[in-house]
Amino acid sequence: MAKKNAFYAQSGGVTAVINASACGVIETARKNKDVIGKVYAGRNGIIGALTEDLIDTSKESAAAIAALRHTPSGAFGSCRFKMKSLEDNKLQYERLIEVFKAHNIGYFFYNGGGDSADTCFKVSQLSEAMGYPIQAIHVPKTVDNDLPITDCCPGFGSVAKYIAVSTLEASFDVKSMAKTSTKVFVIEVMGRHAGWIAAAGGLVADQGIPVVILFPEVEFDQVKFLAKVDENVKKHGFCTIVVSEGCHYPDGKFLAEQGTRDAFGHAQLGGAAPVVANMIKDALGYKFHWAVADYLQRAARHIASKTDVKQAYQLGKAAVELAVKGRNSVMPTVHRISDEPYKYKIGVADLKDVANVEKFMPKDFITKDGFGITEKCRRYLAPLIQGEDYPPYKNGLPDYVTLKNVAVEKKLPEFKL
Amino acid sequence: MAKKNAFYAQSGGVTAVINASACGVIETARKNKDVIGKVYAGRNGIIGALTEDLIDTSKESAAAIAALRHTPSGAFGSCRFKMKSLEDNKLQYERLIEVFKAHNIGYFFYNGGGDSADTCFKVSQLSEAMGYPIQAIHVPKTVDNDLPITDCCPGFGSVAKYIAVSTLEASFDVKSMAKTSTKVFVIEVMGRHAGWIAAAGGLVADQGIPVVILFPEVEFDQVKFLAKVDENVKKHGFCTIVVSEGCHYPDGKFLAEQGTRDAFGHAQLGGAAPVVANMIKDALGYKFHWAVADYLQRAARHIASKTDVKQAYQLGKAAVELAVKGRNSVMPTVHRISDEPYKYKIGVADLKDVANVEKFMPKDFITKDGFGITEKCRRYLAPLIQGEDYPPYKNGLPDYVTLKNVAVEKKLPEFKL
Structure with a gap:
């Protein structure tokens, strides 16, 4: 040669x-x-x-x-x-x-x-x-972990670790504040089509954190979602929400596209996290905080x-x-x-x-209520964030x-x- | 006793x-x-x-x-x-x-x-x-570092380190993407009255990152700000912006309070980061990404x-x-x-x-143009993020x-x- x-x-x-x-x-x-x-x-x-x-x-x-x-x-x-x-x-x-x-x-x-x-x-x-x-x-x-055949994609394990660690830490924070202040914390993560990154937030459930995940694979149901958040706050005193940027309504409209306009009538590009947080405030009255990880998550070497x-x-x-x-x-x-x-x-x-070919989350990685990850998913994710x-x-x-x-x-x- | x-x-x-x-x-x-x-x-x-x-x-x-x-x-x-x-x-x-x-x-x-x-x-x-x-x-x-007499407050050094590390990492990311995609990255940090946390983002300037800081101590001047961002993008290909949640207009109105309303006319609580990002997009046309660190920054043990x-x-x-x-x-x-x-x-x-008694950033910690930190500030901050x-x-x-x-x-x- x-x-x-x-x-x-x-x-x-x-x-x-x-x-x-x-x-x-x-x-x-x-x-x-x-x-x-x-x-x-x-x-x-x-x-x-x-x-x-x-x-x-x-x-x-x-x-x-x-x-x-x-x-x-x-x-x-x-x-x-x-x-x-x-x-x-x-x-x-x-x-x-x-x-x-x-x-x-x-x-x-x-x-x-x-x-x-x-x-x-x-x-x-x-x-x-x-x-x-x-x-x-x-x-x-790809952080999206959506390539076929390979079990996982380089980039994903690290963003998954970042999201799991950040969700854990912020959940500890809101738990400390919940008595008199913030009761709901929302973190927005990447993943327009596949919920792999959002799923990583679910790894904190092992540590007793009440976490609700909004996947792009599951059509957003506001009534069911608010009921779940309320249930968590009433039971645990607080609730953490991990929302995928790709979370959308049954008609395909993203949560982030709320037709939000500024004082001059210009369309505003917001995130899904503030939309979800405001929705909870309006319906349930809970004080909230929200974060949008954006590039921080995929750059977090x-x-x-x-x-x-x-x-x-x-x-x-x-x-x-x-x-x-x-x-x-x-x-x-x-x-x-x-x-x-x-x-x-x-x-x-x-x-x-x-x-x-795009690889989506298998259906049996998401719990029946659509808000969590299954044991099968946990077993898949756990090794990827090791070390x-x-x-x-x-x-x-x-x-x-x-x-x-x-x-x-x-x-x-x-x-x- | x-x-x-x-x-x-x-x-x-x-x-x-x-x-x-x-x-x-x-x-x-x-x-x-x-x-x-x-x-x-x-x-x-x-x-x-x-x-x-x-x-x-x-x-x-x-x-x-x-x-x-x-x-x-x-x-x-x-x-x-x-x-x-x-x-x-x-x-x-x-x-x-x-x-x-x-x-x-x-x-x-x-x-x-x-x-x-x-x-x-x-x-x-x-x-x-x-x-x-x-x-x-x-x-x-206090992460705000605003107690008097003590040189610094526990909590601040760690949030400063988190913001400096995150700003560095995201800046490396946007630099990689700038040729065909994102040219501006905006990160919003805590600090309603004092710009100590925002100042920590300025530590990345040592590594050649063009960073513009929006302090609560400096009245926001949109024309000057946009010119500075444009100058950075033209010179370096990209620009990072660290905006304090407390950044405000001369009349005291916070950037985050844009009178933004959703499709139903409800007032929306957004962040300063999306406001700044959209402002740049409208005026300069640069593709942007933005993050809001919120609790992630103060919980990042x-x-x-x-x-x-x-x-x-x-x-x-x-x-x-x-x-x-x-x-x-x-x-x-x-x-x-x-x-x-x-x-x-x-x-x-x-x-x-x-x-x-509330301790603000000394005037000589902020550069004359209002967008950066001075050498004196760098010398103050540097030891606090060590190790x-x-x-x-x-x-x-x-x-x-x-x-x-x-x-x-x-x-x-x-x-x-």
Whole structure:
């Protein structure tokens, strides 16, 4: 096999551990120098490939690359950019091939979620479709945990841990205040279509916290919901609510879209949490507090799950090992063997089976009343938040790395996106 | 000195480290059994004293009390309840004395902020005013950091660390996404009157993050603010905004009070963060994300500052030592000796100088443009977030203690609040 360079890019919303996968890819490529030359990273994801804006990762020290393992966000920049199909935009694919040729790139590692798996799948077909030999391997990443086949997605375990820890801590707080003040605490979490992240809030029920979860999978029923909250407050003195941003009414309208307008009549983009909190105040009169975790949850490397960090690295490493073995159009996966003790192995899936398939919460992970998680769900989630993997600190703050990100010299004319 | 029991209560909004102070009080009292008998905690703060709802902390194991050091929230319950003056409600003070007499209480430890210091001061006057011998010592606690004389307040260092870490992590995230997606991130933090917590977000500027802070101390100027955000986005590609919940217009109206109404015309309680975010979207068109940390920030024991935890414990310990020495109407303080290396000693303040005095950010802690912190402020804040003090974990979650909270048998008739 002639020695070729590799292209690596980060795609979509970043996570606390996507850089751990980058670390796995780059460190493993460096160990396979007989097969893989340099690793070029796309600046801002696939856009970097299309605009020939490549980063030469060989300019980074071993220490800097190792530090990616404990640094959240996308060290090379990510993007939200979905490539069209080959038929709809052949120009883009031809440009990709030009860039690959110009820089002797034979390996394409794409680190992302569902849309990115689809892009990676399309690139993996270029050998056949356009005669350019490329091995495209997808490295799974998404806090939404919605990729099929793999038991879980890197990024999810850490956001799940963050939400479980935060829900526990805020619940302890509201419990302390409930006698004379706040009785209801609402935390809004990510997950527009799938309730995996919201489900993680349910892990605190083990510690006697009365928690009500609003999943995107369950149509919102205001009467039932208010009754459940009231029951909890009357029984326990307080109630915690975890609401998914994707929670919606039977007609599909999100809770966050309340037609809220400011004093000037402008539509306001609010969150689901204040809507739920105000609803409780109006109907039950309980004093509330609410939080919207937003980026804090997916960037929270300081409380990342050790299991998640390890798997993110392993999947990056496995992707390169698959490439070295000559594989194309695949994605390394986490294959669970047992829940307790938690055992898994790294498996492999064909990209054709991954692209454009969304994995939702199984129905039997949600309790019959629609507001909680089942024991089956708890057994699934529990191992994913196991272990702490603290970053090093300097002056009281995590010592995250910012790479030099040295550009590779361009060889081609400009390309307009 | 005849042996007397002690009363301890937690007051106002709880913090990540108020239980560390409780731990300091109880462990030190247990070491002074020749002087102090039992420590009775008020269930839900001072309300527990008035209603004779006392918790016998001697029923808790040494391990459980030790675990308070790493457990956030108020283990005995807190309350928002301000006692009126002796003239306005003599009945309440007479009741307090009845309860103290019935349970042989000679020491009153009150763990709270400004309002609580005032209550503690009133109680400290009871010996003179009503002839009941009591030593009242205040243990400082407030995330707002607004108590006078003491260099800082337990609770603040940990919330400052949480906000600095979260702002750093979310800024790394938005920086990764800025090319094609989110360019502005807004985080709303606590602090209705004083901008200490918001200032902590400014610590990330050291790491090259373009951060704009909206303090309650600085009247909001929309034109100047938008220009500053635009300048940052144009220069750095992104911008982070830390907005204090207390940020307001020149006429005193809070940003959060936008007269926002839902589809039915009901007034909506929103946060300042979505208001700021929508303002930027409308004027500059930048895609945004926003978070409201709310209780997550003050409950975040998982990322508490080691300095803060240590000081919280020390001040609880010092309060008991002051009592043993026969002091009344005082509050132990943190007295800073130097910034770098950080050195301090535990001092003492008279409660008459503490009660009803609010400490604001010094003017020279805020940059001239009103959007950042000065080097002087950085030097003040930096030591307070130093060090990590991780709680133990069990099954992936912090192993926080819930006490038995065994009630002391009542001896008096009921008292209506």
